[in-house]
Amino acid sequence: MGSTAPDPAFNATDTAWLQLMIPMTEHMADALALAADHSDDPGLRGLAAAVLIEHRAELDRLRALRVAAGLPDTDVHAGHRMPGMVTAADLIVLRADHGAEFDRHLRPLLDEHLAQSGVLATGELANGQQQGVKSLARAIERNRSQERERLRALH
């Protein structure tokens, strides 16, 4: 792939955050995209659609920063179990679910993902260096916190 050397403006925390946030956001987006056809709950479907739009916008910015940092686009966490990460096994379950069963599986995954995104943003803001990454972390922290409030407000 590209042979750009890593940009030293990005420190080890910036790099680790980008390489974790991208697969986390991608996998959650895959799960959220199923809600339109699998959930019968209009509130959850609406929230999932809104969060999906935010996630896709964030992914554009995350990927652009990854390129700017000179990092390869490999998923260094493929196959790992990380807090807040929707796994391949989770997606298989969600694809087979419908109605209330789907909602019951999606909600805790979404809640844990939103909570963990906040934890990671806090770390990046405290220990990261590159301003573009930190600015995105600030936005993600705000977005995910609001989304988590909305999720909690759903009955």
Add this chain to the structure above:
Amino acid sequence: MSGKRMLAAVGAAAVVAAVTTVAMAGHPAARADDLVTHHEFQVDCLINHHQPDDPIVFPGLPGASHDHTFVGNNTTNATSTLQSLLGAGAGATSCLNPDDLSAYWFPTAFNGDTPVLSTWRQTIYYKSGILDYTKVVPFPQGLKFVVGSPAATIDEFRTSPGAVEGFECGDSTHNWDIPAYCVDGSQLNVRFQAPSCWDGVHLDSADHKSHMAYPSLPNGGGVCPADHPVAVPMLEFKIAFPVSGDMSRVHLASGRGYSWHYDFFNAWDPPTLAALVTHCINGGLQCDSRGFDLYKPDRGAALGDNYRLPGRPDV
């Protein structure tokens, strides 16, 4: 002198002795004390904390990781650096050696939702990964790496160059996942060997593994590859989990048993590490944490009774 001695055939056995655990008898004609059967020392460390941090893979990101169990340096967390590990000061470790401020960690084992944490010391061996044990040199200060892979399949775990006998409990060995049942009162153990050939240049790499390589043969039989020519000690974590009986709810924070992996961040006091490597690995001994081989007491100990180089005060 210890009363525990096992008689062993000499001569032909000496050829295979490098990979068997044998203590020499005091048979005059055999010159048993000249036979080298081990080239190692060990560190013995209590578990000091567990938390979802990983200063190698997720530096500066507390809570980013699956749960890890930490032994060694008492201060290890997501923001640990070589400076912070050293700055903790001699004695700030759960290991017997006050001058080993290294950080060692592995995924926490859970029985259902309960962490399984031994209250006994865990043993980490420092062995020779190559046949010519006289060529092993100490880890450079600040070297860090990941061993094994949390994403491994069961076959990848089983065939890894670091695999020893997988998970074992009681009489059951060569389990490449956590067994479904272990005899009541037994412990679940896992041994795994680290790569021991360093590229000689990088203290870390993008995947935290590529600056290290396994030698050409397992269990100390081979040589380092040309692109990783520096033989450093071969770590072998031997971790014990105090859980037995129905094991069906036992898992690692990283997933199945075959997701077993561990991390090492070297912060040894360099002269202390050098003394142990020279005396025990290069010297062909089976040493305890003090650098003393109880089967060859005449060779002396690398460290004093306080587990420190001679002249250093108790900590």
